[in-house]
Amino acid sequence: MNNLDRNSRTRVQGLTLTAVVAALYAAVTMMVAPIGFGPVQLRLSEGLNHLAAWNKRYIVALSLGVLIANLMSPMGWIDWVFGTLDTLIMTSLTYYLTRRIASPLKKIVISTFSVLTVGMAILAAEFTFAFAINAAGSFAPDHAGSIWANWLSYYLMLVPGELASLVVGGIIIFALSKFINLSK
Template sequence: MNNLNNSRASKTQNMTLMALVAALYAAVTMMVAPIGFGPVQLRLSEGLNHLAAWNKRYILALSLGVLIANLVSPMGWIDWVFGTFDTVCMTALTYYLARKVASPLKKILISMVSVLTVGMAILAAEFTFAFAINATGSFAPDHAGSIWANWLSYYVMLVPGEFASLLLGGVVIYALSKFVNLAK
């Protein structure tokens, strides 16, 4: 009977943490909504992506948070689908690469590299696709002729804001990891 109660408590704790992170991600994104969308963005909630380095539950939590936040995106369904897919990919990669790493600093560095490479590459592809089909809310790049040039333009526009968000989030998550076992 005691194992059953522990199992229920563990499931309840997991679901609560997932809901909390998803809600926090969505709330912070919507709080800065005008600058949280588009090819030049400062989405401070992206700093929460580091959590995936500690526990795989945050892959789903962050993806759900992105989906909720993107419901108000000017790009509509494209951001719902591709933005969520992007988060699943980059947080899953982060979890996979960092799952056996003990150092919080190394986990955060792995997360930063994963998000800034794979995550921003997929997001730049999303903007390139949206512009190519003239989607509502898409933003015209500087190089309207070449798909590669468009993708590169979007990638270069996305990285600085993402880096700033990850840096700030990294400091917060690192400090939190000193007081809270993020893996549990």
């Protein structure tokens, strides 16, 4: 096999993996759709965010999967734009923080920290913005108050479901990493 054939095969495999992960993210989100949107959510597909710690292709795959899933979001364009950008930012951060780390457990811990801090902070800001402009499908926090209080309310509502999804996903990704080279 010459180098051109090998490069073509590698590109096709990479594109296929990207499409499969994007479709998997969207499909899992749709399976739990009633609880996969809003400030209190359990979006199990978020456990796939750990994949970004192994290969930058998953940044694109996860962002595309979020965009596809968010096409069904009650918040419409706000979730399409900001939800997708949020995923792009937090998975990129995860990739850059873990690219030189070999330990799968350390990768998952760093990924979890990245998603729970940066990712959920951006998502809480998205909900705060949507509520502030009275966007269709936006959810009111438990109280009316300052923007900071609203942001904090959303953040605290988002973190438990996200943590649960990341733990489940972390266990699955950790097990997969023992049998499959996720970096290729």
